[in-house]
Amino acid sequence: MTKATDGKRIGASERTLDILTFLGEAGHATVTEVADRLDAAKSTTHYHLKTLEDAEFVVRTDGGYRVSLNFLTMGHELVSRMGVYQVGKPKVDRVARETGELCILMVEEHGYGYYVYDNRGEGAVNFDTTGNRKRLHDNALGKAVLANLSTERVDEIVERHGLPATTAQTITDRTALDAELETARDEGVAFDREEQLDGLCCVAAPIRSTHASGSDPVEAALSVAVPASRARDDYFNEELPHVVSDAANLVELELQEY
């Protein structure tokens, strides 16, 4: 197990939060649906939902419930307060403008990679981004992050989320992943050659943050995504890696002055 067994939790709140996540995934559900799903009495579920509605975390619509738009607002505020975002955004914008490609800023959390900001240049690929949550093993951003985490944390993450494949190229083997991370450490950048999505290739560089009191030093990464057709030769193997690690480095430096 990861860490969940020790200490005491609050049962009632756990239920409420379970309902929230369930509603988030399902999108829309009725009281009875939720009650069935959580193995709770309809009445109990009712009280939970009323509490959630009161606190404006949930909304009634079309004879049922869904999560509130507060999530959008809170997420937006959270991101705009993050240091990595503040100093990273202008860099992403510049890279997107100069390369004409799609440029993304990712932050690690709970073993996932969250797309926190993106900007697409002229001829950029069309690929859904900001707000998305991705696994770390199947894309350049994620691997750039993993490469700079301690082996214990990598173990923990792999154990928790597994190594599911989304294309034929996805790395699904742990030792292969370790080798990949090793070279990523050496080169300072990580690559993704259609491992996440057919036809999509990426280069990413890690953003190591220093104040890093406790845990690990890396928590973010910056990437450029290009269509596979442009993922060749010096452009993809030399030029873009330079651009990306340059930008990431700038972010790291600016981050040190809070």
Added chain:
Amino acid sequence: MTKATDGKRIGASERTLDILTFLGEAGHATVTEVADRLDAAKSTTHYHLKTLEDAEFVVRTDGGYRVSLNFLTMGHELVSRMGVYQVGKPKVDRVARETGELCILMVEEHGYGYYVYDNRGEGAVNFDTTGNRKRLHDNALGKAVLANLSTERVDEIVERHGLPATTAQTITDRTALDAELETARDEGVAFDREEQLDGLCCVAAPIRSTHASGSDPVEAALSVAVPASRARDDYFNEELPHVVSDAANLVELELQEY
């Protein structure tokens, strides 16, 4: 009071959610800070936070806690599932492209207006948008919505959120607001002449949704925002109102076919 007194709530969960909203507003806080703020024992707060962390709604950083990036993701998913967004987005894009101005899509919830999508054309004003939550009385979007709500709901909202002023032009008087809403109903569009922000003017049209089982029929609006310098003559008083209500109408129609 609004509705809060009747029925039973779950105390423990209320606390947990209070902590969440507090963390959302504060951005970052320690256990003791939260405990002080909520008038709860440090130990109790600790258990709540542990529960929240477990459920991945909260994250430990820099000797303290903040809400998780899950909020961003859940908010994003929620929005992309909303019908108004799906059919509204392309219209917003088109209006932004054709007018060259900033175009916004808003959805009402809990008496607030949430900016759900925006797109800015060439010479558009720079004004923070998506994810923002606004009062309804001080901007065109909000007034377009209010104009189509029942008087009871307007009463409720005004009582709950008041009519605070953000510029010298903000409507702070209830009867003045009613008059404004009356003309908005007549004209089919609502205006904002620097009532929310100095130098910013808007025109907005309501998007009435029909499936509207229970409550009120309106829940969204679409607007164009321009710098005050361009808010004159036919352009602002005739042309933009036409563009905006055309687009809003299209959305309404498409929404009827689910």
Added chain:
DNA sequence: AAAGTGTGTTCGACACTATCGAACTGACGT
């Protein structure tokens, strides 16, 4: 080095309350 602050954390006991199931309402269908 020892005393000070600030974290987060554990413990045990009591009062409180979250929980359940059954019974109720109210809308839509038929």
Added chain:
DNA sequence: ACGTCAGTTCGATAGTGTCGAACACACTTT
């Protein structure tokens, strides 16, 4: 008028959320 779906209320019991005091730990300060 009946059925079925939604959400809602009720009362009793078992369970647990709550508190405060004491704890460990990492730091400055003295």
